[in-house]
Amino acid sequence: MKKETHLILALDETDREKALNVAEEVYDVVDAIKVNYPLVLSAGIGVVEELSKLSDVICDFKIADIPNTNMLIVKEVLKHNASGIIVHGFMGGDSVKACVDAAEGRDVFVVTEMSHPGAVEFMQPLTDKLAQLAVDAGAAGVIAPGTRPERIKHIRDIVGDLLILSPGVGVQGGKASDAVSAGADYVIVGRSIYKSDNPRKTAVEIVNEIRGV
Amino acid sequence: MKKETHLILALDETDREKALNVAEEVYDVVDAIKVNYPLVLSAGIGVVEELSKLSDVICDFKIADIPNTNMLIVKEVLKHNASGIIVHGFMGGDSVKACVDAAEGRDVFVVTEMSHPGAVEFMQPLTDKLAQLAVDAGAAGVIAPGTRPERIKHIRDIVGDLLILSPGVGVQGGKASDAVSAGADYVIVGRSIYKSDNPRKTAVEIVNEIRGV
Numbered sequence: 001m002k003k004e005t006h007l008i009l010a011l012d013e014t015d016r017e018k019a020l021n022v023a024e025e026v027y028d029v030v031d032a033i034k035v036n037y038p039l040v041l042s043a044g045i046g047v048v049e050e051l052s053k054l055s056d057v058i059c060d061f062k063i064a065d066i067p068n069t070n071m072l073i074v075k076e077v078l079k080h081n082a083s084g085i086i087v088h089g090f091m092g093g094d095s096v097k098a099c100v101d102a103a104e105g106r107d108v109f110v111v112t113e114m115s116h117p118g119a120v121e122f123m124q125p126l127t128d129k130l131a132q133l134a135v136d137a138g139a140a141g142v143i144a145p146g147t148r149p150e151r152i153k154h155i156r157d158i159v160g161d162l163l164i165l166s167p168g169v170g171v172q173g174g175k176a177s178d179a180v181s182a183g184a185d186y187v188i189v190g191r192s193i194y195k196s197d198n199p200r201k202t203a204v205e206i207v208n209e210i211r212g213v
Numbered sequence: 214m215k216k217e218t219h220l221i222l223a224l225d226e227t228d229r230e231k232a233l234n235v236a237e238e239v240y241d242v243v244d245a246i247k248v249n250y251p252l253v254l255s256a257g258i259g260v261v262e263e264l265s266k267l268s269d270v271i272c273d274f275k276i277a278d279i280p281n282t283n284m285l286i287v288k289e290v291l292k293h294n295a296s297g298i299i300v301h302g303f304m305g306g307d308s309v310k311a312c313v314d315a316a317e318g319r320d321v322f323v324v325t326e327m328s329h330p331g332a333v334e335f336m337q338p339l340t341d342k343l344a345q346l347a348v349d350a351g352a353a354g355v356i357a358p359g360t361r362p363e364r365i366k367h368i369r370d371i372v373g374d375l376l377i378l379s380p381g382v383g384v385q386g387g388k389a390s391d392a393v394s395a396g397a398d399y400v401i402v403g404r405s406i407y408k409s410d411n412p413r414k415t416a417v418e419i420v421n422e423i424r425g426v
Contacts, residue, residue: 014285036278038285045254064277064301065249066329072227072251088277090303092331116279118305122342126335 001032001056001083001107005207006180008032008058008165010190011051016043020050022194027054029203032083034058034188048080056083062111064088067098074102084109086143089130090123096137107140107163112155115145115168127151131158141165141185146174149182156183169206177209214245214269214296214320218420219393221245221271221378223403224264229256233263235407240267242416245296247271247401261293269296275324277301280311287315297322299356302343303336309350320353320376325368328358328381340364344371354378354398359387362395369396382419389423 141163170192297320354376383405
């Protein structure tokens with residue numbers, strides 16, 4: 001995954017045509033496009049392959065199953081040319097290891113803490129351990145909340161030079177430049193871009209904001 | 214979901230034709246068919262609709278995302294006539310509530326504890342809270358490990374009359390009758406059935422074992 005604009009598009013549009021249109025407008029302004037299950041279930045996994053012709057694609061499937069099932073999901077994703085995949089650490093080291101092994105060198109990102117309010121109930125108390133698990137399992141990076149820059153700093157201290165990807169920027173309230181200042185390698189922005197009247201203009205504005213850091 | 218044989222088939226075959234063949238062989242011996250992402254990604258979400266013509270279908274997607282994404286995944290599943298969906302509780306009450314609200318009366322099952330070794334690292338210490346969360350969120354039932362009957366008993370004490378579905382029976386080592394004796398309403402069996410030379414015969418044997426309880 002290149003690191004030029006520090007911006008990843010969360011393409012959470014569920015209509016296939018609209019999603020591809022947004023991707024075509026902004027693919028050269030972002031470092032990667034992240035897709036989630038709502039789009040993939042609606043459009044079929046083939047959409048990952050289509051998008052991969054424009055950009056690196058990260059499958060944000062937040063895989064959270066037993067090792068054997070995790071392995072099968074990762075293998076399915078690789079068939080369609082994804083560059084990376086997001087997994088949960090909560091099911092334990094064996095489940096994460098199964099993903100890293102199955103990824104054959106593609107990037108695996110482990111969720112350390114999510115950006116929504118409920119994440120403080122069970123996940124936040126475990127963030128340090130989940131971040132350490134990512135390091136131990138040989139993950140390429142982690143997901144840390146763009147809504148809480150002080151947590152990004154904290155997670156950076158644990159994961160060293162692993163990549164940090166931070167969602168929650170834009171509609172959820174986080175500021176791109178704050179997240180990057182705090183140590184995020186990439187900010188992940190969804191609705192602000194794909195719901196914009198001019199997705200490319202909005203994406204460029206975010207990139208400029210980040211560059212002003 | 215009917216409760217006649219107390220047996221749910223985990224249809225983790227990833228080849229669409231093979232999966233449909235197994236389903237046709239055993240659909241009247243099981244109370245429901247459970248599908249997971251490896252099959253759905255490979256065959257497309259339409260496979261849920263095809264299977265729903267034979268049986269109740271539970272989408273074991275172990276949903277583990279922010280409330281808005283969870284809602285979108287559940288809505289996609291409902292379009293294809295699933296009877297139920299499995300979600301994780303560790304993202305917090307808001308994420309589970311989003312699934313229950315979106316399910317419009319279909320069954321939502323919350324994972325309390327999984328059957329693989331890694332589940333003892335982070336999940337098991339939280340099992341009681343996740344079980345209580347299922348009750349509080351208005352879930353139809355919970356997932357409890359068929360490999361650990363004493364844990365099924367413990368979880369039953371917390372969830373009262375919610376349904377308990379227990380995977381891990383068969384290849385993973387759990388015994389169907391032990392899980393039912395411990396309080397499971399349904400046991401979930403995968404490989405022992407779909408990899409059997411005679412899936413129907415194997416399914417009937419498991420049902421007979423359960424009935425001998």
